[in-house]
Amino acid sequence: MNSQTFKPEDYPVVLFDSQCLICDGFVKQVIKWDQDEALKFSGLQSTKAIYEINRRGIPMPKDGSVVLLFEDRYATESDAVIEIVEITGTSSLLSTLLRKFPKIWRDSLYRWVAQNRYRFYKKRDHCPLPEPSEAGRFV
Template sequence: MKTVHKIILFDGVCNLCNGAVQFILKRDEKDIFRFAALQSEVGLQLVAERNIDITSIDSIILIEPGVAYYTKSTAALKIAENLSGIWNLCSVLLWLPESFRNIVYDFVARNRYKWYGKKEACMIPTPELQSKFL
């Protein structure tokens, strides 16, 4: 049986987002996730196939192929529930109303470049991590 990986689309030039990818990579002990920058050819193809308007969604996107896709706080919490350690306990926050969770998410998203900075280009994965990126 072929393993279907969940796909995380992230802002490839955002330092906070790149840090989040590194954080997830270290805690993805079950090899659940694959990654693509939103700006990449693969990322643009995946959002186009799902009719996701990335001009109006300033967010990380989690795609569960054949199931659904999630954005903003829901994506972040669905990712966390698949991580090793105590991070999967974050999924209890999914019980809070999404509109409330997204107030916090949107505040951080709006300020991420100011607080964490921005790269000129998307990160290039090391050869050891290349298989994790689409």
């Protein structure tokens, strides 16, 4: 293992666009939901994230995606969101309802939001620092 890879204890790790206000808000909400601190987080622009995406051959849409990495698999787009909701134990009803919609519909809505996110909110020119109490969750 080199310094570019995540450690086994980092998984599952959520890769997100750290310049996107919608993504940042989503991560803040997930941290509130994740009382067991099961998830770790990393910006998509980080060296480790880029290395893992390339090493695993993860297909990234041109507008990016949230990626949920496990040691042996990954999920992207709406599947990643659903798995994050399930891991945090937030709402089995919500994840069940989301899974009822065909993946193509869920991912189409996800991509539409991703394509328009900077129209809704401005793009950050820097990655915000996590709260000191949350710093250990960012890898």
